[in-house]
Amino acid sequence: MAASPAQAQKKVTVAAELKRLQAAGADPAAISGYRATYTDARARVKKLTGARKVQLGGVITDLEGMAARKQFTASRLPSLFLTLQRNVEWWTTQRLLNAGERVSFTGSELVFQFYPGHGIQIQWLGTFGKLNGYWSGGKRYDVRAGALLDEIKGLSAQRAGGLAWEYLFPFDGQSPPWVSSLAQGTGLQAMARSATRLNRQEDVFPVALAGLSIFTAAPPSGVRIPSGTGAHYLQYSGLPTFKVANGFIQSLVGLYDFANLTGDPTAQSLFEDGDRAARQEIGTFDTGAWSLYSRGAPVTRESDLGYHKLLRDFLKALCSRTTTVEYCAAEQHFTEYLTLPPTLEPLKSTLTARKLGTVRFKLSKISRVTLKITRDGKAVATLTPGVLGYGSKSVAWTAPKKSGDYDVTVTATDLANNTATTTGVITVKKRG
Structure with a gap:
């Protein structure tokens, strides 16, 4: 054989x-x-x-x-x-x-x-x-x-x-x-x-x-x-x-x-x-x-x-x-x-209470990103997805049970340590 x-x-x-x-x-x-x-x-x-x-x-x-x-x-x-x-x-x-x-x-x-x-x-x-x-x-x-x-x-x-x-x-x-x-x-x-x-x-x-x-x-x-x-x-x-x-x-x-x-x-x-x-x-x-x-x-x-x-x-x-x-x-x-800060653009984010969704934004360059979510000035969550590349980004977040609008502050620091911040609104809907 x-x-x-x-x-x-x-x-x-x-x-x-x-x-x-x-x-x-x-x-x-x-x-x-x-x-x-x-x-x-x-x-x-x-x-x-x-x-x-x-x-x-x-x-x-x-x-x-x-x-x-x-x-x-x-x-x-x-x-x-x-x-x-x-x-x-x-x-x-x-x-x-x-x-x-x-x-x-x-x-x-x-x-x-x-x-x-x-x-x-x-x-x-x-x-x-x-x-x-x-x-x-x-x-x-x-x-x-x-x-x-x-x-x-x-x-x-x-x-x-x-x-x-x-x-x-x-x-x-x-x-x-x-x-x-x-x-x-x-x-x-x-x-x-x-x-x-x-x-x-x-x-x-x-x-x-x-x-x-x-x-x-x-x-x-x-x-x-x-x-x-x-x-x-x-x-x-x-x-x-x-x-x-x-x-x-x-x-x-x-x-x-x-x-x-x-x-x-x-x-x-x-x-x-x-x-x-x-x-x-x-x-x-x-x-x-x-x-x-x-x-x-x-x-x-x-x-x-x-x-x-x-x-x-x-x-x-x-x-x-x-x-x-x-x-x-x-x-x-x-x-x-090397001296140009990143640019950020918040995108409309609509989530359902107590369900996993995504917070969306655009990022101009590779950066370390942090998101701080508040309601009526009180901290609700801090999200640290780490280093993200350029383009449209979606960061996972499980929305709280209380519906309404939440403020989100997105901070991005690029690899050369230039920092930029933007704010947006997350709308949380009641569960149907």
């Missing part, structure tokens, strides 16, 4: 995939080292308990999942097994971490970040940001920048006909490996800047130029989707209908700088494609009182304070480079919104 698809998949193991790659020509010594790292990790995790066991176990599970999906490639192995080895080192010798905490290791410039359930992972955006920091910090960081460039070059993976720096863990519904326009655009910028300062164009530029490939390819291999007369570059290659404003804008900043530093016509063309789309799109991320973080599935939502400022800063960078009116105007709007 033939094996079921599930049974067949179970037979695709890490060991089997390493054997397959060695037979296909991968370096036997390297494969032997990867096999030893995996065997050691499996033995170490059995001796751990609690959170340490969960985190290292999660990394092993992610690795085994990629093997089962036949996603091992020769170029991907260095980053896969470096990640596994670093997790073995961390969870067997180091302290517990808070979610999102970043760490590094002696002798390495790479930035790792803790993702609960998936251990510590190479944070490519953080790593490229560090390289940019060395560039802006001046020549005193040149040695460290050079070392980081070497690590970055050695951990690129073949993807979409070129090279990419991949994330190797599940995130927001994406299965690994996935890539990000935000990270890779920043990476191309950082590599070109440092290579130019260090006079390493000859060995760095070819690698960085190969990194343009994800901007030419559709998801899930790449990040390019059509938008108007141009192209939108996705922050997450595994989420093809999810547009993130700050990621797209910063990817254009990176492509702009990379094209200028390298003189590469493909990079210039890719920037121009994205620029045409971004000039049309950026206004759709402006609510008139705040910015949207994202549009499309899985969710359209407003920025938190950090992401609002980040988008504003990325737009400022693009405005300064291009003087394009759409970017400059959006940056000005988003700056003004």
Whole structure:
């Protein structure tokens, strides 16, 4: 009897995939080292308990999942097994971490970040940001920048006909490996800047130029989707209908700088494609009182304070480079919104005595909201729905048994601590 698809998949193991790659020509010594790292990790995790066991176990599970999906490639192995080895080192010798905490290791410039359930992972955006920091910090960081460039070059993976720096863990519904326009655009910028300062164009530029490939390819291999007369570059290659404003804008900043530093016509063309789309799109991320973080599935939502400022800063960078009116105007709007109080509009609310109903109002921007209900100056109820997004809002309230009109005071404080208040009337009808 033939094996079921599930049974067949179970037979695709890490060991089997390493054997397959060695037979296909991968370096036997390297494969032997990867096999030893995996065997050691499996033995170490059995001796751990609690959170340490969960985190290292999660990394092993992610690795085994990629093997089962036949996603091992020769170029991907260095980053896969470096990640596994670093997790073995961390969870067997180091302290517990808070979610999102970043760490590094002696002798390495790479930035790792803790993702609960998936251990510590190479944070490519953080790593490229560090390289940019060395560039802006001046020549005193040149040695460290050079070392980081070497690590970055050695951990690129073949993807979409070129090279990419991949994330190797599940995130927001994406299965690994996935890539990000935000990270890779920043990476191309950082590599070109440092290579130019260090006079390493000859060995760095070819690698960085190969990194343009994800901007030419559709998801899930790449990040390019059509938008108007141009192209939108996705922050997450595994989420093809999810547009993130700050990621797209910063990817254009990176492509702009990379094209200028390298003189590469493909990079210039890719920037121009994205620029045409971004000039049309950026206004759709402006609510008139705040910015949207994202549009499309899985969710359209407003920025938190950090992401609002980040988008504003990325737009400022693009405005300064291009003087394009759409970017400059959006940056000005988003700056003004930081001091603009929310606006509130009470809507007619009619409830039935002793029944659950809703108090309705409109809110212009994401805010923390409180409702105080009184009758004849006496407090009746205080409702604290917490942080609400913009638009028409309905807050549940069980009306008291006494019919008549009640006064409601709605107070909203936005994420930048601007406050506004409005009053309205709630009519409570007798039960029929």
